[in-house]
Amino acid sequence: MKFNSVFDIIGPVMIGPSSSHTAGAARIGRAARHLFGQEPEWAKVHLYESFAKTYRGHGTDYAIAGGLLDFETDDPRMSQALDIAKEKGLSIEFIEEAGKAPHPNTTRIIIGKGDKQQELVGISIGGGKIEVKELNGFELRLSGHHPAILIMHNDRFGAIASVTQILAKYEINIGHMEVNRKDVGKHALMVIETDQNADSDVLEALKASEHIINIANISN
Structure with missing residues (x-):
């Protein structure tokens, strides 16, 4: 694995136990929120492989919720993001998928508000870095x-x-x-x-x- 700087080794400033499962997950959720352009009313979060197996223990669930609430990775409210989302009326359903994915840290996030809906596929590749692979049917190469x-x-x-x-x-x-x-x-x-x-x-x-x-x- 090639590191570009010491910060790739240290990892990002974050709240949570894992740069891949927490910081990366939060950034995927936040990317989905920014592309949606507003706070959604509901979200269906499909989790694959490693994400599906460890999302509760590694904080992937509250990290994605925090991202959807537009929290930075080091926001002190991150660990309470699920409760805050509920208070704000944001309903989040986590779905553990049994199928294979191109990367073990893969999530498909479908969010909506009113008649507007968006679907995003993202992966956390390590050190808090992410790739967005698909957006509303558009395949991306990042x-x-x-x-x-x-x-x-x-x-x-x-x-x-x-x-x-x-x-x-x-x-x-x-x-x-x-x-x-x-x-x-x-x-x-x-x-x-x-x-x-x-x-x-x-x-x-x-x-x-x-x-x-x-x-x-x-x-x-």
């Missing part, structure tokens, strides 16, 4: 080793250009980028791996750009 910005947008002329111009303005270098769409003129998904973490100013500028629907930032 290395998990670099910061990434996921942008759901309307498939319109100029949408991609406006995003790249903003990143250039803030001197954010693009390492890898791909755009997927299901049909012309419908929703599309932009996946951008960058060399630097995008700060709040960059994300706010992107959110304000024309044709952007929702954004999720996956930082390292």
Whole structure:
């Protein structure tokens, strides 16, 4: 296994016993929340292999709940996230799946509010790092080793250009980028791996750009 820095060995600042099962799980939940654009009313969390076997003991359940509540990995409320979710009216069902998955730390999170629904597949690859493999049927290819910005947008002329111009303005270098769409003129998904973490100013500028629907930032 290749480590890029000492922080890959130490792991992230977090609440919980496991960087893979707690910090990574929280980041998957938070990515789902950010792409959804609001706090959901309900969530169905399908857990596979190692996640399914150990999610209670390793805190994967409260970590995903905390992510859905938009908690950072080191938020002191993380261990109470299940109770807080219940108080807020967020119903979360955890489903242990018996089938195989591409990675032992895999979860499929389906969330909804009103008539809006979203499905995300994520894996925790170690050290708190995550990969989002699928979003609403869009297959993604993220290395998990670099910061990434996921942008759901309307498939319109100029949408991609406006995003790249903003990143250039803030001197954010693009390492890898791909755009997927299901049909012309419908929703599309932009996946951008960058060399630097995008700060709040960059994300706010992107959110304000024309044709952007929702954004999720996956930082390292």
